[in-house]
Amino acid sequence: MTRRVYIFDTTLRDGEQSPGVSLNAGEKLQIARQLARLGVDVIEAGFPIASQGDFEAVQAIAREVRGVTVAGLARAGFADIDRAWEALRDAEQPRIHTFIATSPIHMQHKLRMDPEQVIEAAVAAVKRAKSYVSDVEFSAEDASRSELDFLCRVLEAAIAAGATVVNIPDTVGYATPQEFAQFIREILSLVRGIEKVVVSVHCHDDLGLAVANSLAAVAAGATQVEGAINGIGERAGNAAIEEVVMALFTRRDQYGCTTGIRTEEIYRTSRLVANLTGMPIQPNKAVVGKNAFAHESGIHQDGVLKERTTYEIMNPTMVGISQSNLVLGKHSGRHAFRQRLAELGYELNDQELNKAFQRFKTLADKKKEITDADLEAIVEDELRPVPVTYDLAYLHISSGTTVVPTATVGLKKGGELLEEAACGNGPVDAICRAVDKVTGIPCVLKSWGINAVTAGKDAIGEVTLKIAENGGKTYIGRGISTDILEASARAYVNAVNKMFWETGRVERKQHGPQEEENRVEQGLA
Ligand SMILES: CC(=O)SCCNC(=O)CCNC(=O)[C@H](O)C(C)(C)COP(=O)(O)OP(=O)(O)OC[C@H]1O[C@@H](n2cnc3c(N)ncnc32)[C@H](O)[C@@H]1OP(=O)(O)O
Numbered sequence: 171m172t173r174r175v176y177i178f179d180t181t182l183r184d185g186e187q188s189p190g191v192s193l194n195a196g197e198k199l200q201i202a203r204q205l206a207r208l209g210v211d212v213i214e215a216g217f218p219i220a221s222q223g224d225f226e227a228v229q230a231i232a233r234e235v236r237g238v239t240v241a242g243l244a245r246a247g248f249a250d251i252d253r254a255w256e257a258l259r260d261a262e263q264p265r266i267h268t269f270i271a272t273s274p275i276h277m278q279h280k281l282r283m284d285p286e287q288v289i290e291a292a293v294a295a296v297k298r299a300k301s302y303v304s305d306v307e308f309s310a311e312d313a314s315r316s317e318l319d320f321l322c323r324v325l326e327a328a329i330a331a332g333a334t335v336v337n338i339p340d341t342v343g344y345a346t347p348q349e350f351a352q353f354i355r356e357i358l359s360l361v362r363g364i365e366k367v368v369v370s371v372h373c374h375d376d377l378g379l380a381v382a383n384s385l386a387a388v389a390a391g392a393t394q395v396e397g398a399i400n401g402i403g404e405r406a407g408n409a410a411i412e413e414v415v416m417a418l419f420t421r422r423d424q425y426g427c428t429t430g431i432r433t434e435e436i437y438r439t440s441r442l443v444a445n446l447t448g449m450p451i452q453p454n455k456a457v458v459g460k461n462a463f464a465h466e467s468g469i470h471q472d473g474v475l476k477e478r479t480t481y482e483i484m485n486p487t488m489v490g491i492s493q494s495n496l497v498l499g500k501h502s503g504r505h506a507f508r509q510r511l512a513e514l515g516y517e518l519n520d521q522e523l524n525k526a527f528q529r530f531k532t533l534a535d536k537k538k539e540i541t542d543a544d545l546e547a548i549v550e551d552e553l554r555p556v557p558v559t560y561d562l563a564y565l566h567i568s569s570g571t572t573v574v575p576t577a578t579v580g581l582k583k584g585g586e587l588l589e590e591a592a593c594g595n596g597p598v599d600a601i602c603r604a605v606d607k608v609t610g611i612p613c614v615l616k617s618w619g620i621n622a623v624t625a626g627k628d629a630i631g632e633v634t635l636k637i638a639e640n641g642g643k644t645y646i647g648r649g650i651s652t653d654i655l656e657a658s659a660r661a662y663v664n665a666v667n668k669m670f671w672e673t674g675r676v677e678r679k680q681h682g683p684q685e686e687e688n689r690v691e692q693g694l695a
């Protein structure tokens with residue numbers, strides 16, 4: 171039989187405790203609306219006594235967001251609880267979440283209270299909260315470092331006082347999965363009345379075990395998991411909700427649990443939280459990272475192209491990502507290379523493909539990322555090798571903050587040296603204009619981009635650009651040099667040569683040895 175596990179989202183409370191994160195009321199409201207669309211059961215909207223801003227944010231969420239429980243956090247003190255109620259009173263389903271620490275280390279050093287005082291404070295807090303709302307969650311902070319007998323007494327007292335949810339936090343991420351599962355099993359068997367309430371866990375990621383501990387607790391019988399989107403939160407963060415949910419779904423054979431989450435909303439929620447909190451998602455992050463459904467190795471790409479499930483245990487569309495991504499790099503193989511070229515509109519025969527593939531591998535050894543423009547340039551060169559009509563003989567640039575950028579270029583055409591100078595908005599513009607003067611054909615620079623082919627201060631830059639002749643067809647040019655202006659000039663001349671060749675401005679004949687040498691110099695052969 172499948173069990174329903176409740177998802178308690180604390181992105182807006184514990185998540186906001188991430189160092190450097192502060193969300194205003196508008197941003198919190200935006201995230202809360204999306205969390206409701208995602209289908210979480212509880213949104214912990216904030217800690218109302220923390221600041222006027224947080225109070226207003228919780229109040230705004232309580233007033234607007236429907237179909238979900240809205241919780242506010244409060245220490246075990248009347249002022250906190252009263253303030254939480256003030257903020258939550260207009261919620262459709264309000265929950266006051268009150269907490270106090272139960273571990274010897276916290277009671278002695280932080281609270282400076284003895285265990286009996288802690289029990290008294292817990293009971294008084296739950297009763298106060300209960301006087302306002304029927305749904306009261308009690309958390310025993312630092313539960314995983316608390317003595318089991320004492321913890322059970324506190325939980326029992328909180329349930330007797332009216333708590334509807336008891337939460338067992340691993341506040342400092344100290345637990346390990348087997349130990350935590352055993353801890354939960356013991357609590358479930360020892361605490362009187364626990365069968366009447368929801369048993370929750372709240373795990374932190376100090377040892378990278380937050381999700382594993384949460385899942386172990388669910389397997390042991392916990393019925394609510396607390397966490398944050400993208401795993402943000404105090405220190406190393408909370409259990410990542412998207413990971414917990416997708417693990418419960420993907421391994422439902424193991425856990426036998428369901429959640430109310432609409433998984434297709436996961437990616438959108440993750441992006442929104444990353445954007446509004448300013449906490450970027452690491453590329454290799456499970457479920458929502460840029461690489462979570464990306465494959466770079468040829469063997470994997472081949473497998474995925476033949477049958478996606480060879481290397482994917484989840485369908486990306488299930489989490490709201492449109493498709494798997496085959497990334498071309500030095501580890502890629504011909505199957506993925508051919509597929510990407512087909513997507514770009516190139517159908518190559520086996521011989522052409524092999525030649526282009528060798529060029530691609532050579533480039534991939536030098537560059538981290540191979541772009542579509544790189545592929546287009548490779549294929550264009552392979553399929554349509556062009557003779558060198560113009561060859562860059564020299565380039566002189568005058569540029570700076572107080573001078574008009576000026577370029578002088580010398581281009582060889584046959585045995586002749588043709589020289590021109592031009593001014594421009596910047597040095598690249600000046601180069602383009604000077605080349606145009608030589609050729610007599612003004613072109614528009616449609617795009618220009620540079621990549622470092624090698625690392626370090628003396629990196630070789632590779633410029634890829636696109637030009638078009640007065641609204642006409644686009645030609646791609648590439649040029650490499652340690653000087654980015656020289657690379658730009660070479661790329662521009664390369665594109666001009668393609669234009670001359672394709673528009674029939676030069677005689678169509680095979681490359682001679684000198685032309686092939688020139689192609690090598692330009693980094694094109
Ligand atoms: C594990 C968690 O994530 S707990 C939640 C942590 N989140 C936050 O702290 C964010 C919001 N916090 C705040 O804005 C502030 O800390 C406030 C407004 C709550 C309190 O601010 P201050 O009154 O200046 O107290 P301060 O934060 O310096 O110290 C905390 C006090 O609360 C007490 N306290 C801590 N937890 C509890 C608790 N659960 N119940 C009762 N008292 C508690 C501490 O012992 C300390 O009391 P003391 O002043 O008598 O020594």
Ligand SMILES: CC(C)C(=O)C(=O)O
Pocket residue numbers: 184269309310311312337339340341342372374
């Ligand atoms: C307030 C409690 C639930 C908490 O955040 C923790 O113990 O980590």
Ligand SMILES: [Mg+2]
Pocket residue numbers: 184339341372374404
């Ligand atoms: Mg926490």
